[in-house]
Amino acid sequence: MARTDAIVLGAGIVGTSIALHLAKHGLAVALVDRRGPGEETSYGNAGIIEGSTLLPHAFPRGLSALLRIALKRATEADYHVGFLPRIAPWLMAYRSQSAPARRMAFADAMRPLFARALPEHEALIAEAGAGRYLRKTGWLKVYRGDASFADTVPERELAMRLGLPHQVLDLDGARELEPALAPTFRHGIFWSEAASITNPLALTKAYAARFTALSGLVLKGDARSLHRNGAQWRIETPEGPIDAAVAVLALGPWTPDVLGAFGLRVPLAVKRGYHRHFRSRGNSGLTRPVVDADIGYCVAPMEQGLRLTTGAEFAARDAPPTPAQLDRLLPAARALFPLGEPVEAVPWMGSRPCFADSRPVIGPAPGQPGLWLAFGHAHWGLTLGPATGRLVAELIAGADPFCDPRPYRADRF
Numbered sequence: 001m002a003r004t005d006a007i008v009l010g011a012g013i014v015g016t017s018i019a020l021h022l023a024k025h026g027l028a029v030a031l032v033d034r035r036g037p038g039e040e041t042s043y044g045n046a047g048i049i050e051g052s053t054l055l056p057h058a059f060p061r062g063l064s065a066l067l068r069i070a071l072k073r074a075t076e077a078d079y080h081v082g083f084l085p086r087i088a089p090w091l092m093a094y095r096s097q098s099a100p101a102r103r104m105a106f107a108d109a110m111r112p113l114f115a116r117a118l119p120e121h122e123a124l125i126a127e128a129g130a131g132r133y134l135r136k137t138g139w140l141k142v143y144r145g146d147a148s149f150a151d152t153v154p155e156r157e158l159a160m161r162l163g164l165p166h167q168v169l170d171l172d173g174a175r176e177l178e179p180a181l182a183p184t185f186r187h188g189i190f191w192s193e194a195a196s197i198t199n200p201l202a203l204t205k206a207y208a209a210r211f212t213a214l215s216g217l218v219l220k221g222d223a224r225s226l227h228r229n230g231a232q233w234r235i236e237t238p239e240g241p242i243d244a245a246v247a248v249l250a251l252g253p254w255t256p257d258v259l260g261a262f263g264l265r266v267p268l269a270v271k272r273g274y275h276r277h278f279r280s281r282g283n284s285g286l287t288r289p290v291v292d293a294d295i296g297y298c299v300a301p302m303e304q305g306l307r308l309t310t311g312a313e314f315a316a317r318d319a320p321p322t323p324a325q326l327d328r329l330l331p332a333a334r335a336l337f338p339l340g341e342p343v344e345a346v347p348w349m350g351s352r353p354c355f356a357d358s359r360p361v362i363g364p365a366p367g368q369p370g371l372w373l374a375f376g377h378a379h380w381g382l383t384l385g386p387a388t389g390r391l392v393a394e395l396i397a398g399a400d401p402f403c404d405p406r407p408y409r410a411d412r413f
């Protein structure tokens with residue numbers, strides 16, 4: 001096999017974007033996955049490019065919210081009882097990261113990446129000829145209660161300070177944007193600069209095709225075969241072993257499976273989530289993703305139908321799916337929007353890879369020269385894939401990084 005400069009392990013939106021950016025820097029790159037590009041978590045998301053995100057998702061506040069979750073009556077979150085002892089320390093850390101000052105620290109640390117989210121997608125979309133998947137119609141969040149809407153004040157104030165466009169709407173204003181929504185809510189916020197993707201799987205595949213056109217190699221292989229071979233990193237593939245000075249781990253929720261072999265432990269948890277497509281009824285449709293904030297789900301128009309995505313389920317990554325949350329929220333979703341029949345027999349499940357501080361890890365692996373990390377993008381992997389790809393490629397190629405990478409280093413834990 002010809003010379004390889006870098007092996008990227010994991011062909012989700014993050015790894016594929018890294019491989020493509022490395023190829024654009026002139027490196028010979030092999031992108032290795034046990035499946036095809038974009039077929040895991042990067043397939044099933046709500047498709048929102050959330051460049052307007054400012055604050056992380058907060059740990060639930062108030063006794064009644066916690067009680068609803070504890071009693072398994074909540075639509076926004078669920079859990080496996082037997083998993084609680086294992087996830088408890090992470091949940092405590094997540095709770096402490098939900099303090100107002102820490103949420104603001106997240107906003108500072110993450111703004112440079114979020115600010116580049118859409119422009120970096122647009123650049124890759126133009127190169128990849130994937131413009132048909134991009135919808136620049138913003139996203140709409142609706143609030144059924146006054147209290148949840150009042151909770152958005154800090155975010156809106158920050159958005160105003162930073163000049164991030166958004167519009168506060170009443171019921172009529174929101175229904176002017178999306179006439180198919182029933183009057184089940186009182187307030188709306190329209191984030192006009194957000195964009196969405198009508199087929200996230202096809203988008204990652206289009207980026208992978210662009211990578212191949214730049215002479216990149218897409219190969220099947222198991223990332224757990226990564227090992228040192230002298231000064232090089234070696235991965236086994238059906239085409240034979242590949243050696244390179246640089247290896248990048250972009251395995252999303254599976255990254256710890258490989259890190260452990262090099263003595264690296266990271267406090268990564270997963271927030272599992274489900275989706276199911278529904279047909280719309282009659283002529284009703286949506287022109288942008290809509291989040292029903294109080295119930296905790298999103299309905300996003302996709303090529304496959306209306307994709308209903310759930311909030312977080314805390315359970316072991318590989319435990320069998322338990323889509324109870326989806327069943328619980330369906331009546332509320334049907335009240336908001338005239339959903340028709342489901343498209344698939346069973347819901348899809350994926351795992352958002354999350355650190356308690358909601359920031360990803362992007363940068364060198366501590367104590368492992370030539371090994372780089374890019375994972376833990378939580379709720380924003382689709383959003384941040386191309387910006388991460390650019391940053392990682394700039395760091396590896398020794399170019400000036402477009403932003404300060406220090407807030408994302410692995411050694412912050």
Ligand SMILES: Cc1cc2nc3c(=O)[nH]c(=O)nc-3n(C[C@H](O)[C@H](O)[C@H](O)COP(=O)(O)OP(=O)(O)OC[C@H]3O[C@@H](n4cnc5c(N)ncnc54)[C@H](O)[C@@H]3O)c2cc1C
Nearest residue numbers: 012013014034041042045046048223252273380381382383
């Ligand atoms: C319900 C839901 C809704 C979401 N909505 C949004 C949204 O609207 N906007 C947004 O920005 N984000 C959203 N996300 C989050 C986003 O989908 C993820 O953050 C993102 O897909 C993570 O991308 P990744 O490339 O890191 O991981 P993945 O896409 O999971 O890629 C990891 C790859 O590693 C491969 N792999 C794993 N183990 C091995 C191995 N041993 N050997 C070889 N290959 C291996 C897998 O096959 C996979 O292709 C959502 C997530 C969920 C679950």
